[in-house]
Amino acid sequence: xxxxxxxxxTFKRVVRTGATNFVRNAWLAMAAMAVxxxxxxxxLFSLVASATFNNTIAQITSKINxxxxxxxxxxxxQRTVLMDGLRKLPNVKEVGFVSKDQALAEYxxxxxxxxxxxxxxxxxxxxxxxxxxxxxxxxxxxxDIKNFLDKPNNVALLDPQAGTSYSGDRKAAIDKxxxxxxxxxxxxxxxxxxxxxxxxxxxxxxIQMAIFNxxxxxxxxxxxxxxxxxxxxxxxxxxxxxxxxxAVLSILIIDAVFITASSALQASSLGxxxxxxxxxxxxxxxxxxxxxxxxxGIVIGAVSSIIATRRYLKFKTSK
Amino acid sequence: MILLDRVTKTYNRxxxxxxxxxxxxxxxxxxxxxxxxxxxxxxxxxLLTREEKPTSGKIVIGGVDYDKLKDxxxxxxxxxxxxVFQDFKLLPNKNVFxxxxxxxxxxxxxxxxxxxxxxxxxxxxxxKGKEKNMPYELSGGERQRVAIARAxxxxxxxxxxxxxxGNLDPKHAWDVIRVLEKINRYGTTVxxxxxxxxxxxxxxxxxxxxxxxxxxxDRASANYKV
Numbered sequence: 001x002x003x004x005x006x007x008x009x010t011f012k013r014v015v016r017t018g019a020t021n022f023v024r025n026a027w028l029a030m031a032a033m034a035v036x037x038x039x040x041x042x043x044l045f046s047l048v049a050s051a052t053f054n055n056t057i058a059q060i061t062s063k064i065n066x067x068x069x070x071x072x073x074x075x076x077x078q079r080t081v082l083m084d085g086l087r088k089l090p091n092v093k094e095v096g097f098v099s100k101d102q103a104l105a106e107y108x109x110x111x112x113x114x115x116x117x118x119x120x121x122x123x124x125x126x127x128x129x130x131x132x133x134x135x136x137x138x139x140x141x142x143x144d145i146k147n148f149l150d151k152p153n154n155v156a157l158l159d160p161q162a163g164t165s166y167s168g169d170r171k172a173a174i175d176k177x178x179x180x181x182x183x184x185x186x187x188x189x190x191x192x193x194x195x196x197x198x199x200x201x202x203x204x205x206x207i208q209m210a211i212f213n214x215x216x217x218x219x220x221x222x223x224x225x226x227x228x229x230x231x232x233x234x235x236x237x238x239x240x241x242x243x244x245x246x247a248v249l250s251i252l253i254i255d256a257v258f259i260t261a262s263s264a265l266q267a268s269s270l271g272x273x274x275x276x277x278x279x280x281x282x283x284x285x286x287x288x289x290x291x292x293x294x295x296x297g298i299v300i301g302a303v304s305s306i307i308a309t310r311r312y313l314k315f316k317t318s319k
Numbered sequence: 320m321i322l323l324d325r326v327t328k329t330y331n332r333x334x335x336x337x338x339x340x341x342x343x344x345x346x347x348x349x350x351x352x353x354x355x356x357x358x359x360x361x362x363x364x365x366l367l368t369r370e371e372k373p374t375s376g377k378i379v380i381g382g383v384d385y386d387k388l389k390d391x392x393x394x395x396x397x398x399x400x401x402x403v404f405q406d407f408k409l410l411p412n413k414n415v416f417x418x419x420x421x422x423x424x425x426x427x428x429x430x431x432x433x434x435x436x437x438x439x440x441x442x443x444x445x446x447k448g449k450e451k452n453m454p455y456e457l458s459g460g461e462r463q464r465v466a467i468a469r470a471x472x473x474x475x476x477x478x479x480x481x482x483x484x485g486n487l488d489p490k491h492a493w494d495v496i497r498v499l500e501k502i503n504r505y506g507t508t509v510x511x512x513x514x515x516x517x518x519x520x521x522x523x524x525x526x527x528x529x530x531x532x533x534x535x536x537d538r539a540s541a542n543y544k545v
Contacts, residue, residue: 006427013424220408223368224469225397226425 018237046188243297460491
């Protein structure tokens, strides 16, 4: 039975040899790491971008509501029946009431820097209608709310001049962003896959060359009775180091992008995206993202080196 | 210690490297295997170190039946057999101490034990004081003695030396042979292959002659004849 201390000594040696080989192969490792950095940066970028898009959608969605303007003649009882009816609809999240006085106060507040307009308002009786605000669960499916309001006994309560506002322009924006998010996610996913495969192939190649360079040493190790893992271990350790360094670099690159290019990104997104949110998201989730990047980097390095050593180191006795 | 029973090795239908070889070597014996190039000496040794499998026949070394040996147990087997090669197979970028220590690192020995063990073995092969030398700074005979130190540092029961003197001049060849004899006196079974007639004649040990894949003669103390 192999003693624990022996196993521990062996483990230490495997790690140390891997680190030494990494330093020796630094130039050879450059290509492997460069493409791995690209892969991990794309993964990170896709993730932050998609979080930002989703946040933008959520923000816009939360602002969408339906304003139902009521005739001045509508009684409190009629209004309660209407609001209760709306509350029963499955897609309705919230129903609120804005009285004529509240509407006037909000209007005045919004136009506080327009004394002429305020003066005119004061001289007439309150021209603004009272309204019921409906907040839908899903702003893209408000047809049932429309149908409800279009019932003749409900139409009779509505202010014919003001009309019902469905925030239609915002819906178009949401659809655009949703579409863009989907496209971006697909492109990101494809790019991640392609670059992950490329980085694995380059790691294969790097390890194949390292094995070729050290073939005499590996033969001697085998003849002296080194176990499979004693021989393979350093290659796996070396590739894991590529993964760790690449993960850290990808985080630094994205961080640098936010530090230097936030304002440029904000401008180029035409105000549609909240780059500030992307930045907050990135820094808020920094440790989770770093852990994720490290995990992906380590997995790519370990898997490709295990396959490469299996492929290029011959462990079987020839028959 | 070493038992071969009707061992045959064929690489393809036309060439038979070894043809029903049966050999029995007792513990602590010193056996010389001679034969012309291509006679099958190296194949025989490669079968013993499990670099190759026999086509048929039975091999038992130190109680280990090779038929029952799994691939994953081969490293453990090789740790019990010391092997020395004609071309030394030292690691060129490691010094003498590190080359010998390498065999101990593989089996997970601690650095403290390694520091204790390696100098003692270098003393046995008469290389005390050369610890820091690189292989290219050594003569052929010294290099081969480093290789022997590496082969015996784990105290194997069997030492296999495949033409260890093949690349050496007579003086250095004898340095190596004397070290092998010394190791044998300490109780290790030694299996030596050689071309060198003088060595065979002067050693006066058991000689197994292989010719065309068969055992041509097996004598307790023989002279060289091919």
